[in-house]
Amino acid sequence: MNRVAVTGLGIVSALGLTVPEVWDKLKCGQSGIAPLPDRGDPPYRFSNGALAWGFEPTRYFEEKELAMLERFAQMAAVAAREAVAQSGLDFRGPLANRTAIITGSSVGGQFSEEEGYLQLYKKNNPRVSPLTIPRTMSNAGASRISLEHGIQGPVYTISTACSSSNHALGQAFWMVRQGTVEAAIAGGSEAVFAEGLLRAWEALRVVSQDTCRPFSKDRRGLILGEAGAMLVLENWEHARARGAAILGEVVGFGMSSDAYHITQPTAEGPANAMRWALQDAGLSPDAVQYVNAHGTGTTANDATETAAIRKVFGPHADRLLVSSSKSMHGHTLGAAGAVEAIATVLSLRNQVAPPTANYNEPDPACDLDVVPNVARCAAMEFAISNSFAFGGLNAVSVFRAVR
Amino acid sequence: MAEETLQDDIDARVIRVIAETQKIPADSVTMDKTFEDLKIDSLDGINIVFGLENEFNISIPDEGMESMRGVRDAANGVRQLLMQKASASPQS
16 A cells, blocks of 8 residues: 655635645634624624635636636635645646546535526526536536646545545545555635525524634634635655655544434544544554644534544543644635645644634533643644534544654 | 413414424424423424524524523513514504
Protein backbone atom coordinates (compact mmCIF):
# COMPACT_ATOMS: atom_id res chain seq x y z
CA MET A 1 0.00 0.00 0.00
CA ASN A 2 1.21 3.52 -0.79
CA ARG A 3 1.81 6.17 1.81
CA VAL A 4 -0.30 9.26 1.13
CA ALA A 5 1.25 12.72 1.24
CA VAL A 6 -0.56 16.03 1.43
CA THR A 7 1.18 18.32 -1.07
CA GLY A 8 -1.31 21.15 -1.46
CA LEU A 9 -3.89 23.04 0.57
CA GLY A 10 -6.41 25.63 -0.54
CA ILE A 11 -9.21 27.42 1.24
CA VAL A 12 -11.67 30.29 1.16
CA SER A 13 -13.57 30.87 4.38
CA ALA A 14 -14.60 33.42 6.96
CA LEU A 15 -11.03 33.41 8.26
CA GLY A 16 -9.54 34.41 4.94
CA LEU A 17 -9.27 33.63 1.26
CA THR A 18 -5.91 31.84 1.30
CA VAL A 19 -4.28 29.24 3.56
CA PRO A 20 -1.73 31.62 5.16
CA GLU A 21 -4.46 34.14 6.06
CA VAL A 22 -6.61 31.40 7.59
CA TRP A 23 -3.76 29.92 9.62
CA ASP A 24 -2.78 33.36 10.96
CA LYS A 25 -6.26 33.71 12.43
CA LEU A 26 -6.68 30.09 13.56
CA LYS A 27 -3.47 30.12 15.57
CA CYS A 28 -4.47 33.39 17.24
CA GLY A 29 -7.97 32.23 18.10
CA GLN A 30 -9.43 35.01 16.00
CA SER A 31 -13.03 34.42 15.00
CA GLY A 32 -14.46 35.12 11.56
CA ILE A 33 -18.00 35.20 12.91
CA ALA A 34 -19.69 38.59 12.45
CA PRO A 35 -23.12 40.16 11.86
CA LEU A 36 -24.93 38.97 8.73
CA PRO A 37 -24.98 41.68 6.04
CA ASP A 38 -28.61 40.74 5.36
CA ARG A 39 -30.59 40.10 8.55
CA GLY A 40 -33.72 38.95 6.67
CA ASP A 41 -37.21 40.42 6.67
CA PRO A 42 -38.65 39.58 9.14
CA PRO A 43 -35.26 39.16 10.81
CA TYR A 44 -33.86 35.65 11.26
CA ARG A 45 -33.72 34.35 14.82
CA PHE A 46 -29.93 34.55 14.53
CA SER A 47 -27.94 37.58 13.46
CA ASN A 48 -24.38 36.30 12.99
CA GLY A 49 -22.67 34.17 10.40
CA ALA A 50 -19.27 33.15 9.09
CA LEU A 51 -19.32 34.36 5.50
CA ALA A 52 -16.28 34.16 3.24
CA TRP A 53 -15.81 37.87 3.80
CA GLY A 54 -14.40 39.64 0.75
CA PHE A 55 -14.83 36.68 -1.61
CA GLU A 56 -15.37 38.54 -4.87
CA PRO A 57 -16.04 36.03 -7.67
CA THR A 58 -15.05 38.43 -10.47
CA ARG A 59 -11.50 38.37 -9.11
CA TYR A 60 -11.32 34.70 -10.04
CA PHE A 61 -13.67 34.13 -12.98
CA GLU A 62 -14.83 35.69 -16.23
CA GLU A 63 -18.42 36.98 -16.25
CA LYS A 64 -19.40 34.29 -18.75
CA GLU A 65 -17.99 31.57 -16.49
CA LEU A 66 -19.84 32.97 -13.50
CA ALA A 67 -23.14 32.58 -15.32
CA MET A 68 -22.52 28.85 -15.07
CA LEU A 69 -21.11 28.69 -11.54
CA GLU A 70 -22.90 29.01 -8.22
CA ARG A 71 -21.07 30.33 -5.20
CA PHE A 72 -20.39 26.85 -3.78
CA ALA A 73 -18.80 25.77 -7.06
CA GLN A 74 -16.79 29.00 -7.27
CA MET A 75 -15.41 28.44 -3.79
CA ALA A 76 -14.53 24.82 -4.61
CA ALA A 77 -12.66 25.90 -7.75
CA VAL A 78 -10.78 28.74 -6.06
CA ALA A 79 -9.70 26.52 -3.17
CA ALA A 80 -8.56 23.85 -5.66
CA ARG A 81 -6.51 26.44 -7.59
CA GLU A 82 -4.58 27.36 -4.47
CA ALA A 83 -4.03 23.72 -3.50
CA VAL A 84 -2.91 22.69 -7.01
CA ALA A 85 -0.58 25.70 -7.29
CA GLN A 86 1.03 24.80 -3.98
CA SER A 87 1.44 21.15 -4.97
CA GLY A 88 3.18 22.12 -8.20
CA LEU A 89 1.47 19.20 -9.97
CA ASP A 90 1.12 19.41 -13.73
CA PHE A 91 -1.86 17.58 -15.17
CA ARG A 92 -0.97 18.06 -18.84
CA GLY A 93 0.78 14.67 -19.07
CA PRO A 94 -0.23 11.16 -18.02
CA LEU A 95 -1.21 12.39 -14.55
CA ALA A 96 -4.48 13.73 -16.03
CA ASN A 97 -5.84 10.18 -16.16
CA ARG A 98 -4.26 9.16 -12.86
CA THR A 99 -5.81 11.88 -10.72
CA ALA A 100 -9.15 11.84 -8.93
CA ILE A 101 -11.32 14.70 -7.76
CA ILE A 102 -13.71 13.93 -4.93
CA THR A 103 -15.71 16.75 -3.42
CA GLY A 104 -18.32 17.00 -0.72
CA SER A 105 -21.36 19.23 -0.63
CA SER A 106 -24.45 18.95 1.48
CA VAL A 107 -26.94 20.81 -0.70
CA GLY A 108 -25.18 22.02 -3.85
CA GLY A 109 -26.32 25.30 -5.41
CA GLN A 110 -29.32 26.69 -3.60
CA PHE A 111 -29.36 30.21 -5.04
CA SER A 112 -30.41 29.13 -8.54
CA GLU A 113 -33.03 26.79 -7.18
CA GLU A 114 -34.50 29.55 -5.03
CA GLU A 115 -34.46 31.92 -8.01
CA GLY A 116 -36.39 29.31 -9.99
CA TYR A 117 -39.00 29.01 -7.23
CA LEU A 118 -39.29 32.80 -7.08
CA GLN A 119 -40.12 32.88 -10.77
CA LEU A 120 -42.51 29.95 -10.51
CA TYR A 121 -44.44 30.60 -7.35
CA LYS A 122 -44.11 34.31 -6.71
CA LYS A 123 -43.94 35.78 -10.19
CA ASN A 124 -46.16 33.11 -11.73
CA ASN A 125 -43.62 32.69 -14.46
CA PRO A 126 -43.25 29.06 -15.56
CA ARG A 127 -39.95 29.80 -17.34
CA VAL A 128 -37.06 28.64 -15.16
CA SER A 129 -33.50 29.32 -16.39
CA PRO A 130 -31.92 26.50 -18.38
CA LEU A 131 -28.74 26.99 -16.33
CA THR A 132 -30.54 26.02 -13.12
CA ILE A 133 -29.61 22.36 -13.47
CA PRO A 134 -25.87 22.75 -14.20
CA ARG A 135 -25.58 25.46 -11.54
CA THR A 136 -27.48 23.53 -8.88
CA MET A 137 -26.00 20.05 -9.23
CA SER A 138 -23.84 19.06 -6.25
CA ASN A 139 -21.00 17.96 -8.53
CA ALA A 140 -20.72 21.40 -10.18
CA GLY A 141 -17.62 22.18 -8.11
CA ALA A 142 -15.91 18.87 -8.90
CA SER A 143 -16.72 19.22 -12.60
CA ARG A 144 -15.41 22.78 -12.71
CA ILE A 145 -12.12 21.67 -11.13
CA SER A 146 -11.88 18.86 -13.67
CA LEU A 147 -12.49 21.23 -16.59
CA GLU A 148 -10.14 23.87 -15.28
CA HIS A 149 -7.19 21.53 -14.75
CA GLY A 150 -7.92 18.96 -17.45
CA ILE A 151 -8.19 16.13 -14.92
CA GLN A 152 -9.80 13.07 -16.51
CA GLY A 153 -9.66 10.38 -13.84
CA PRO A 154 -12.44 9.49 -11.36
CA VAL A 155 -14.41 12.65 -10.50
CA TYR A 156 -17.44 12.62 -8.22
CA THR A 157 -19.20 14.19 -5.28
CA ILE A 158 -20.29 12.80 -1.96
CA SER A 159 -23.26 14.21 -0.09
CA THR A 160 -23.52 13.20 3.55
CA ALA A 161 -24.56 16.50 5.15
CA CYS A 162 -21.93 17.71 7.61
CA SER A 163 -19.62 14.74 6.98
CA SER A 164 -19.57 15.18 3.17
CA SER A 165 -16.02 16.42 2.71
CA ASN A 166 -14.53 14.17 5.38
CA HIS A 167 -16.06 11.23 3.50
CA ALA A 168 -14.65 12.72 0.25
CA LEU A 169 -11.21 13.02 1.76
CA GLY A 170 -11.29 9.49 3.15
CA GLN A 171 -12.36 8.04 -0.16
CA ALA A 172 -9.57 9.94 -1.98
CA PHE A 173 -7.06 8.79 0.65
CA TRP A 174 -8.02 5.16 0.12
CA MET A 175 -7.81 5.52 -3.68
CA VAL A 176 -4.29 6.95 -3.52
CA ARG A 177 -3.23 4.46 -0.86
CA GLN A 178 -4.32 1.45 -2.91
CA GLY A 179 -2.85 2.89 -6.12
CA THR A 180 -6.10 3.41 -8.03
CA VAL A 181 -4.80 6.92 -8.72
CA GLU A 182 -1.49 8.70 -8.23
CA ALA A 183 -3.02 11.91 -6.89
CA ALA A 184 -6.35 13.33 -5.81
CA ILE A 185 -7.92 16.68 -5.16
CA ALA A 186 -10.29 16.17 -2.27
CA GLY A 187 -12.37 18.50 -0.16
CA GLY A 188 -15.67 20.27 -0.28
CA SER A 189 -17.60 23.49 -0.41
CA GLU A 190 -20.87 24.91 0.80
CA ALA A 191 -22.62 28.26 0.32
CA VAL A 192 -25.38 28.33 2.90
CA PHE A 193 -26.43 31.97 2.87
CA ALA A 194 -29.45 31.58 0.61
CA GLU A 195 -32.67 32.80 2.16
CA GLY A 196 -34.72 29.61 1.94
CA LEU A 197 -31.90 27.57 3.38
CA LEU A 198 -31.37 30.04 6.23
CA ARG A 199 -35.09 29.90 7.03
CA ALA A 200 -34.87 26.11 7.17
CA TRP A 201 -31.91 26.25 9.57
CA GLU A 202 -33.76 28.83 11.62
CA ALA A 203 -36.74 26.50 11.99
CA LEU A 204 -34.48 23.70 13.21
CA ARG A 205 -33.46 25.86 16.19
CA VAL A 206 -29.83 24.81 16.32
CA VAL A 207 -28.29 28.13 15.29
CA SER A 208 -26.93 30.21 18.14
CA GLN A 209 -28.38 33.65 18.68
CA ASP A 210 -24.97 35.06 19.62
CA THR A 211 -21.87 33.10 18.71
CA CYS A 212 -20.51 29.55 18.61
CA ARG A 213 -19.14 28.41 21.98
CA PRO A 214 -18.20 24.75 21.62
CA PHE A 215 -17.86 22.76 24.86
CA SER A 216 -18.68 25.84 26.95
CA LYS A 217 -21.49 25.39 29.44
CA ASP A 218 -23.33 28.41 28.01
CA ARG A 219 -23.21 27.13 24.40
CA ARG A 220 -26.39 27.80 22.49
CA GLY A 221 -25.81 26.25 19.10
CA LEU A 222 -23.84 26.46 15.91
CA ILE A 223 -23.01 29.37 13.64
CA LEU A 224 -23.47 28.78 9.94
CA GLY A 225 -20.45 29.31 7.73
CA GLU A 226 -19.56 29.13 4.06
CA ALA A 227 -16.30 27.84 2.66
CA GLY A 228 -14.44 25.97 -0.01
CA ALA A 229 -11.51 23.80 1.07
CA MET A 230 -9.37 21.38 -0.95
CA LEU A 231 -6.35 19.18 -0.29
CA VAL A 232 -4.04 17.64 -2.85
CA LEU A 233 -3.23 14.07 -1.84
CA GLU A 234 -0.42 12.29 -3.60
CA ASN A 235 1.36 8.97 -3.59
CA TRP A 236 4.27 9.61 -1.20
CA GLU A 237 6.88 8.19 -3.58
CA HIS A 238 5.52 10.23 -6.48
CA ALA A 239 5.77 13.38 -4.38
CA ARG A 240 9.29 12.49 -3.22
CA ALA A 241 10.47 11.67 -6.73
CA ARG A 242 9.52 15.10 -8.01
CA GLY A 243 10.93 16.85 -4.95
CA ALA A 244 7.58 18.22 -3.78
CA ALA A 245 7.21 19.78 -0.35
CA ILE A 246 5.20 17.35 1.78
CA LEU A 247 2.94 19.21 4.20
CA GLY A 248 1.49 16.26 6.08
CA GLU A 249 0.48 12.63 5.75
CA VAL A 250 -2.95 11.04 5.77
CA VAL A 251 -2.62 7.74 7.60
CA GLY A 252 -6.13 6.50 8.32
CA PHE A 253 -9.83 6.88 7.72
CA GLY A 254 -12.90 5.40 9.36
CA MET A 255 -16.63 5.79 8.98
CA SER A 256 -19.77 4.53 10.65
CA SER A 257 -23.49 5.07 10.94
CA ASP A 258 -25.41 5.54 14.20
CA ALA A 259 -28.54 3.76 12.93
CA TYR A 260 -30.34 5.50 15.77
CA HIS A 261 -32.04 8.81 14.92
CA ILE A 262 -32.12 11.25 12.02
CA THR A 263 -30.83 14.21 14.08
CA GLN A 264 -30.01 13.06 17.62
CA PRO A 265 -26.43 11.87 18.00
CA THR A 266 -25.15 8.83 19.85
CA ALA A 267 -21.70 8.29 21.39
CA GLU A 268 -21.32 4.78 19.97
CA GLY A 269 -21.51 5.73 16.27
CA PRO A 270 -18.82 8.44 16.43
CA ALA A 271 -16.73 6.22 18.73
CA ASN A 272 -16.82 3.45 16.11
CA ALA A 273 -15.70 5.85 13.39
CA MET A 274 -12.78 7.00 15.56
CA ARG A 275 -11.86 3.40 16.47
CA TRP A 276 -11.97 2.21 12.88
CA ALA A 277 -9.97 5.22 11.67
CA LEU A 278 -7.23 4.43 14.19
CA GLN A 279 -7.39 0.77 13.23
CA ASP A 280 -7.08 1.73 9.56
CA ALA A 281 -4.01 3.79 10.49
CA GLY A 282 -2.57 0.93 12.54
CA LEU A 283 -2.40 3.18 15.60
CA SER A 284 -3.29 2.63 19.21
CA PRO A 285 -5.39 5.43 20.73
CA ASP A 286 -2.55 6.69 22.91
CA ALA A 287 -0.50 7.56 19.80
CA VAL A 288 -2.81 10.54 19.21
CA GLN A 289 -2.14 13.99 20.69
CA TYR A 290 -4.73 16.22 19.04
CA VAL A 291 -8.40 15.95 18.08
CA ASN A 292 -9.94 18.55 15.81
CA ALA A 293 -13.44 17.98 17.14
CA HIS A 294 -16.72 18.12 15.27
CA GLY A 295 -17.57 20.52 18.13
CA THR A 296 -20.60 22.28 16.66
CA GLY A 297 -21.53 24.16 19.82
CA THR A 298 -24.92 22.46 20.18
CA THR A 299 -25.82 21.04 23.58
CA ALA A 300 -26.21 17.54 22.19
CA ASN A 301 -23.15 17.26 19.93
CA ASP A 302 -20.50 18.49 22.31
CA ALA A 303 -21.55 16.31 25.25
CA THR A 304 -21.98 13.25 23.03
CA GLU A 305 -18.66 13.84 21.29
CA THR A 306 -16.94 14.12 24.67
CA ALA A 307 -18.46 10.78 25.70
CA ALA A 308 -17.40 9.22 22.39
CA ILE A 309 -13.81 10.45 22.78
CA ARG A 310 -13.72 9.03 26.31
CA LYS A 311 -15.00 5.65 25.05
CA VAL A 312 -12.23 5.43 22.45
CA PHE A 313 -9.29 6.94 24.28
CA GLY A 314 -10.00 5.82 27.86
CA PRO A 315 -7.66 7.47 30.40
CA HIS A 316 -5.55 8.88 27.52
CA ALA A 317 -8.50 11.23 26.75
CA ASP A 318 -7.30 13.46 29.59
CA ARG A 319 -3.95 13.91 27.84
CA LEU A 320 -5.49 14.87 24.47
CA LEU A 321 -5.84 18.39 23.18
CA VAL A 322 -9.35 18.67 21.75
CA SER A 323 -10.44 21.84 20.03
CA SER A 324 -13.22 23.01 17.76
CA SER A 325 -12.11 25.43 15.08
CA LYS A 326 -15.82 25.89 14.21
CA SER A 327 -15.73 28.51 16.96
CA MET A 328 -13.78 30.62 14.43
CA HIS A 329 -14.81 29.58 10.89
CA GLY A 330 -18.35 28.53 11.75
CA HIS A 331 -20.02 25.29 10.74
CA THR A 332 -19.35 25.06 7.04
CA LEU A 333 -21.54 21.95 6.66
CA GLY A 334 -20.47 20.01 3.55
CA ALA A 335 -17.12 21.85 3.58
CA ALA A 336 -16.48 21.30 7.30
CA GLY A 337 -14.50 18.06 7.00
CA ALA A 338 -12.08 19.64 4.51
CA VAL A 339 -11.77 22.98 6.33
CA GLU A 340 -10.96 21.08 9.53
CA ALA A 341 -8.62 18.65 7.76
CA ILE A 342 -6.64 21.69 6.63
CA ALA A 343 -6.70 23.08 10.18
CA THR A 344 -5.44 19.70 11.44
CA VAL A 345 -2.63 19.42 8.87
CA LEU A 346 -1.50 22.97 9.73
CA SER A 347 -1.73 22.28 13.48
CA LEU A 348 0.59 19.29 13.08
CA ARG A 349 2.93 21.11 10.74
CA ASN A 350 3.25 24.09 13.07
CA GLN A 351 2.97 22.08 16.32
CA VAL A 352 0.26 24.44 17.50
CA ALA A 353 -3.25 23.35 18.47
CA PRO A 354 -5.74 26.08 17.57
CA PRO A 355 -8.02 27.02 20.45
CA THR A 356 -11.72 26.61 21.01
CA ALA A 357 -12.63 30.30 20.82
CA ASN A 358 -15.54 32.06 22.59
CA TYR A 359 -15.22 29.66 25.52
CA ASN A 360 -16.74 30.94 28.77
CA GLU A 361 -17.28 28.25 31.37
CA PRO A 362 -16.51 24.58 31.89
CA ASP A 363 -19.29 22.06 31.40
CA PRO A 364 -18.95 18.81 33.38
CA ALA A 365 -20.43 17.02 30.36
CA CYS A 366 -17.54 18.30 28.21
CA ASP A 367 -14.63 17.73 30.60
CA LEU A 368 -11.74 17.38 28.14
CA ASP A 369 -8.87 19.80 27.58
CA VAL A 370 -10.63 21.85 24.92
CA VAL A 371 -7.80 24.38 24.56
CA PRO A 372 -9.99 27.26 25.68
CA ASN A 373 -9.45 30.57 23.88
CA VAL A 374 -5.67 30.42 23.56
CA ALA A 375 -3.73 28.25 21.11
CA ARG A 376 -1.34 25.73 22.59
CA CYS A 377 2.17 24.82 21.43
CA ALA A 378 2.60 21.07 21.84
CA ALA A 379 4.60 18.18 20.45
CA MET A 380 2.10 16.39 18.24
CA GLU A 381 2.71 13.51 15.88
CA PHE A 382 -0.78 12.20 15.20
CA ALA A 383 -4.14 13.95 15.09
CA ILE A 384 -7.66 13.02 14.10
CA SER A 385 -10.38 15.18 12.55
CA ASN A 386 -13.99 14.31 13.38
CA SER A 387 -17.12 14.92 11.32
CA PHE A 388 -20.56 13.75 12.41
CA ALA A 389 -23.58 14.41 10.23
CA PHE A 390 -27.32 14.63 10.57
CA GLY A 391 -28.56 11.25 9.49
CA GLY A 392 -26.11 9.70 11.94
CA LEU A 393 -23.19 9.44 9.49
CA ASN A 394 -19.71 9.73 10.95
CA ALA A 395 -16.32 10.18 9.26
CA VAL A 396 -12.91 10.47 10.89
CA SER A 397 -9.53 11.11 9.25
CA VAL A 398 -6.13 10.52 10.82
CA PHE A 399 -3.07 12.63 10.03
CA ARG A 400 0.64 12.44 10.83
CA ALA A 401 2.88 15.45 11.25
CA VAL A 402 5.52 16.08 8.58
CA ARG A 403 7.89 18.88 9.43
CA MET B 1 -68.19 31.23 30.08
CA ALA B 2 -66.72 32.90 26.98
CA GLU B 3 -63.26 32.54 28.48
CA GLU B 4 -63.81 28.87 29.14
CA THR B 5 -64.84 28.32 25.54
CA LEU B 6 -61.73 30.13 24.40
CA GLN B 7 -59.61 27.95 26.64
CA ASP B 8 -61.24 24.78 25.30
CA ASP B 9 -60.70 26.07 21.81
CA ILE B 10 -56.98 26.66 22.39
CA ASP B 11 -56.59 23.25 24.01
CA ALA B 12 -58.37 21.60 21.10
CA ARG B 13 -56.24 23.39 18.53
CA VAL B 14 -53.01 22.49 20.37
CA ILE B 15 -54.12 18.86 20.47
CA ARG B 16 -54.96 18.94 16.78
CA VAL B 17 -51.51 20.37 15.88
CA ILE B 18 -49.76 17.71 17.96
CA ALA B 19 -51.88 14.92 16.48
CA GLU B 20 -51.39 16.16 12.92
CA THR B 21 -47.64 16.67 13.13
CA GLN B 22 -47.15 13.33 14.91
CA LYS B 23 -49.58 11.46 12.67
CA ILE B 24 -51.38 10.02 15.67
CA PRO B 25 -55.14 9.95 16.45
CA ALA B 26 -56.29 13.16 18.16
CA ASP B 27 -58.05 11.15 20.89
CA SER B 28 -54.69 9.71 21.95
CA VAL B 29 -53.52 13.24 22.79
CA THR B 30 -55.02 14.33 26.11
CA MET B 31 -54.11 17.33 28.24
CA ASP B 32 -52.23 15.38 30.88
CA LYS B 33 -50.02 13.42 28.46
CA THR B 34 -46.32 14.21 28.56
CA PHE B 35 -44.28 14.32 25.37
CA GLU B 36 -42.47 11.29 26.67
CA ASP B 37 -45.80 9.41 26.92
CA LEU B 38 -46.43 10.32 23.30
CA LYS B 39 -42.89 9.28 22.25
CA ILE B 40 -42.13 12.81 21.07
CA ASP B 41 -38.39 13.41 20.73
CA SER B 42 -36.56 16.72 20.32
CA LEU B 43 -36.94 16.90 16.54
CA ASP B 44 -40.67 16.09 16.85
CA GLY B 45 -40.84 18.85 19.48
CA ILE B 46 -39.34 21.38 17.08
CA ASN B 47 -41.83 20.32 14.44
CA ILE B 48 -44.73 20.73 16.88
CA VAL B 49 -43.50 24.17 17.91
CA PHE B 50 -43.32 25.11 14.23
CA GLY B 51 -46.91 23.89 13.80
CA LEU B 52 -48.10 25.85 16.86
CA GLU B 53 -46.41 29.02 15.60
CA ASN B 54 -48.25 28.68 12.31
CA GLU B 55 -51.57 27.77 13.93
CA PHE B 56 -51.62 30.69 16.37
CA ASN B 57 -49.44 33.17 14.49
CA ILE B 58 -47.04 33.49 17.41
CA SER B 59 -43.31 33.20 17.87
CA ILE B 60 -42.19 30.69 20.50
CA PRO B 61 -38.77 31.48 22.01
CA ASP B 62 -36.17 28.73 22.52
CA GLU B 63 -36.39 29.10 26.31
CA GLY B 64 -40.16 28.49 26.14
CA MET B 65 -39.52 25.32 24.21
CA GLU B 66 -37.13 23.91 26.75
CA SER B 67 -39.68 24.10 29.55
CA MET B 68 -42.41 22.43 27.49
CA ARG B 69 -42.72 18.86 28.76
CA GLY B 70 -46.25 17.91 27.81
CA VAL B 71 -49.54 18.84 26.17
CA ARG B 72 -50.73 21.07 29.04
CA ASP B 73 -47.41 22.96 29.07
CA ALA B 74 -47.77 23.54 25.36
CA ALA B 75 -51.33 24.83 25.69
CA ASN B 76 -50.43 27.06 28.64
CA GLY B 77 -47.42 28.41 26.77
CA VAL B 78 -49.52 29.21 23.74
CA ARG B 79 -52.15 30.91 25.92
CA GLN B 80 -49.50 33.04 27.58
CA LEU B 81 -47.99 34.10 24.26
CA LEU B 82 -51.45 34.93 22.89
CA MET B 83 -52.14 37.11 25.95
CA GLN B 84 -48.81 38.89 25.52
CA LYS B 85 -49.60 39.43 21.87
CA ALA B 86 -53.07 40.82 22.68
CA SER B 87 -51.72 43.25 25.27
CA ALA B 88 -48.94 44.37 22.93
CA SER B 89 -51.26 45.21 20.04
CA PRO B 90 -53.32 48.43 20.21
CA GLN B 91 -56.95 48.07 21.37
CA SER B 92 -59.50 48.56 18.67
